[in-house]
Amino acid sequence: METLRILHTNDLHSHFEHFPKIGRYLKKAQADKSVSEVYTFDAGDFMDRSHPFSDATEGQANIELMNKFNYDAITIGNNEGISNPHWVLEKLFDHADFPVVLANLREEDESMPKWCTQDKIITTKKGTRIALIGLTAAYPMTYGPNHWHVKMLKNTMDDLLPKLKGKYDMLIMLTHIGLRMDRWLSKNYPQIDLIVGGHSHDLIPNGEKVNNTWITQTGKWGNYVGDIHVEIGDDHKVRKITPITVPVASMPEIPGDEEVIQGYREKGKEILEQQTVAELPEKFKDDKTAAIQVSLDAIANFAGTDLAMLSSGLFLAPFKAGKLTKYDMQKALPHPMHVVRSTLKGTDLWRLVMEIEKNRHYLEHFPLQGMSFRGKIFGQMxxxxxxxxxxxxxxxxxxxxxxxxxEYQIAGLDHYVLVPFFPTLSIVGDNEFLFPQFLREVISDYLAKNYPVKQEVKKK
Incomplete structure (x- = not known):
């Protein structure tokens, strides 16, 4: 008999406020001598550029901190794959002490990215062969413009599983595809023993068994850590899987935790504050409307359109008058969104505007979550x-x-294509996702060009 302890996280989203507690829990569990071996995995979206430390370091701060968690393998989420430009993801794992498994992402020439492998076989001390396969959310609309080829899940599994047949005793999937698709995997690929999942932010306190497969998720933001007990027979076959989740709030806090957590934010702030974006006139002082209007001009300019639309809930702070830094922009617009150029026939543009006007009062105070939104309410359009x-x-x-x-072209955001409020955009819009800059970079570049920083004249 062989016993394994599998620790796992997902959708940490740079919530560094939980990292000290998570780190201590993992370190103690990884030293557990009551089991044969301990493995630690992450299921993606570990970074989020809405945190200044992640943004300032392009995710390298996340890698440095995650190295201390001693992961045995991870996969990536859409925040790593889409919110980052192609070249940032290419170098994100240069200093990682853990492997990245990811079967359904390729370079545009169909080669494997140099920073990942589609699968990995781990052999325990007692000879049990554990196969790991990683999958990320298959979003061709956004991976494509970012110069990646994301493969569909069925094609990936149907191609890979026959090649692995006979090479493993236990199959573990590290997935960032959401609970609905995890259930689909479980129903269609009975050879899967365990899915360590993420993406949909579902908390499954004691796992969910679908046919022969156990599915686990720990919710979001590092609020929980997954802790799975596995029993394997002498014949190397899985006998029993018992998943639990442990609330981070129940873990003890020690003196100095808050100082460490605040230090992460301060380091990011310090780096971003050193980079001045523009010097804005007095009209921008405490005026969110001025910020919205210039941002409409910015995304229209970027997309090459006369028309644009933005919602006020995106702007968490106005653009201050005077010198505007990257930290100011990060505070005001933390969302990892991209500009979209939508082409619509006149009748369809009219319908889109009518959808917006119909929903205007409902959306003004609507508490919105997900779909790259990092604010509180949708706001006015x-x-x-x-x-x-x-x-x-x-x-x-x-x-x-x-x-x-x-035919008309209007600049908007990928966010508006994804939310369910304006179906015309996604149903009949010819939507072109514009990469690599995301929203605050597009607006920052426009401000820098139109309100350049005044050079100080040195007195002789």
Missing amino acids: YYKGIKVDHRRRIVYVNGKEIDPEK
């Missing part, structure tokens, strides 16, 4: 180049009544 006569239900584009047969 603002337009550039569009006006609405509500009484007559007429939409004007650049001062002229909308032409039903003409």
Whole structure:
């Protein structure tokens, strides 16, 4: 008989406030002598550029801290794969002390990325062969423009599993595809023993068994740590899997934790504050509307359109007058979103505007979660180049009544394609996702060009 203890995390999202407790828990558990061996895994979205330390270091701070968790393997989530430009992900794991398993991502020439492997075989001291396969959310709409080829899950599994047949005794999936797709895997690939999952932020306190497969997730933000007990017979076959989750809130805090946590934020702030973006006039002082208006101009300029739309809930702080730093922009717009150029026929643009106007009062205070949003409420929608006569239900584009047969282009965000409030965008919009800059970088570049930092004249 062989006993394994499998520790796991998912969707940490740079919530460093939990790292001291998680680190101590993992270290103690990894030294457990009551079991044959201990393994530690992460299921992706470990970084989030809404934290200044992650943003300032392009995720290298996350890697440095995660090295201390002694992971045996991880996979990536959409935050690593999509929120980062291609070149950032290429070098993200240069100093990682753990392997990355990821079967469904390729370079554009179909070669494997140099920083990952599609699978990994771990052999225990007693000779049990454990196969690890990693999967990330298959989002071709956003991976494609970021110069990656993401493969569909069925194609990946159907191609890889026959090659691994006979090479393992236990199959563990590290997945960042969400609970619904984890259940799909369990129903369609009975050879899977255990799924260590993430992405959908589901907390499964004692795991979920679907057919022969156990599915585990620990919710989000490092609020819980997964701790699984596995029994394996002398024939190397899995006898029993018992998953639990441990709330981080129940773990003891020690003096100095808060200082360490605050230190991460201060380090990021210090780096970002040293980089000045622009020097803004007095009109921007404490005026969120001014920030929204210039941001509409910025995304329209970036997308090459006359029209644009943005929601006020994106702006967590106004742009201050005077010298504006990268830290100010990070505070104001922490969301890892990208600009989208949508092409719509006049009749469809009219329908989109009507959807926005119909939902306007509902969305003004709507508490929104997920889909790259890092704020609290959706807020009011603002337009550039569009006006609405509500009484007559007429939409004007650049001062002229909308032409039903003409094609129009409008700049928005990937966020608006993903949320369910404006179905016209996703159903009939020809949506082009623009990479690599994300929202605050696009706006920062525009501000830098239009409100450059004044050079100080040195006195002789």
